[in-house]
Amino acid sequence: MSGIFISFEGPDGAGKTTALNSLTPKLKALTEQEIVVSREPGGSPIAEKIRKIILDIHDQEMDDRTEALLYAAARRQHLVDVILPTLNADKILLSDRFVDSSIAYQGGGREIGTKEVAEINDFAIDGHLPDLTIYFDISPEVGLSRIRKDHQQAMDRLEKASLDFHKRVHDSYLKLVHDNPDRIVSINADQAPDQVVEDAVNVIIQRFPNVFNGGR
Numbered sequence: 079m080s081g082i083f084i085s086f087e088g089p090d091g092a093g094k095t096t097a098l099n100s101l102t103p104k105l106k107a108l109t110e111q112e113i114v115v116s117r118e119p120g121g122s123p124i125a126e127k128i129r130k131i132i133l134d135i136h137d138q139e140m141d142d143r144t145e146a147l148l149y150a151a152a153r154r155q156h157l158v159d160v161i162l163p164t165l166n167a168d169k170i171l172l173s174d175r176f177v178d179s180s181i182a183y184q185g186g187g188r189e190i191g192t193k194e195v196a197e198i199n200d201f202a203i204d205g206h207l208p209d210l211t212i213y214f215d216i217s218p219e220v221g222l223s224r225i226r227k228d229h230q231q232a233m234d235r236l237e238k239a240s241l242d243f244h245k246r247v248h249d250s251y252l253k254l255v256h257d258n259p260d261r262i263v264s265i266n267a268d269q270a271p272d273q274v275v276e277d278a279v280n281v282i283i284q285r286f287p288n289v290f291n292g293g294r
């Protein structure tokens with residue numbers, strides 16, 4: 079496999095999706111390799127169906143472990159349908175969230191246990207970790223205030239959870255960053271959008287200088 083797999087992680091409101099939108103064309107200008115952007119939960123037809131169940135505001139009675147298993151199931155399908163074929167075709171895959179989200183949200187946030195959630199995800203991803211993960215660091219307070227400003231309309235089931243939940247998610251992310259220094263690079267997401275994008279692009283260029291070299 080010769081493609082490159084990069085995931086983007088961080089709490090809700092950290093600015094991952096915003097940054098990916100403007101970062102992708104910048105990266106495309108720097109490489110001849112094709113870039114594919116995807117997201118979780120979802121990213122392929124079956125995985126998107128599972129996403130709808132997970133995020134449905136009406137599923138308030140969903141058991142925490144059921145939720146964790148659904149995320150892992152959606153991830154497995156996304157991996158098989160999109161990620162692995164993309165990497166096998168020597169392309170670059172950018173994923174808005176991947177396995178660290180489950181460890182932080184279900185393991186830490188829902189308090190199932192990060193080890194337990196990592197184990198079911200090991201089964202799902204079968205060793206296919208990202209080559210690089212960019213972690214968008216933001217305090218839970220700032221992240222949540224951005225989301226609230228965003229949708230005065232309905233928040234999805236997970237975003238409705240308490241500030242304490244989001245603090246546990248944040249703590250779990252920080253532990254993941256600490257425990258995976260070779261894979262995860264943290265950037266300060268509490269900066270102007272252009273600066274966040276510039277920092278993320280620089281991390282990627284530094285990690286893969288032979289790939290993002292202006293197409294030379």
Ligand SMILES: Nc1ncnc2c1ncn2[C@@H]1O[C@H](COP(=O)(O)OP(=O)(O)O)[C@@H](O)[C@H]1O
Nearest residue numbers: 090091092093094095096224228269270271274
């Ligand atoms: N660097 C930034 N500074 C201020 N607001 C931002 C920044 N990046 C994104 N936002 C805003 O914050 C909200 C959440 O951004 P989004 O990209 O959806 O976050 P995420 O995908 O990480 O949940 C959006 O309203 C977006 O416009």
Ligand SMILES: [Mg+2]
Nearest residue numbers: 094095096174
């Ligand atoms: Mg997003």
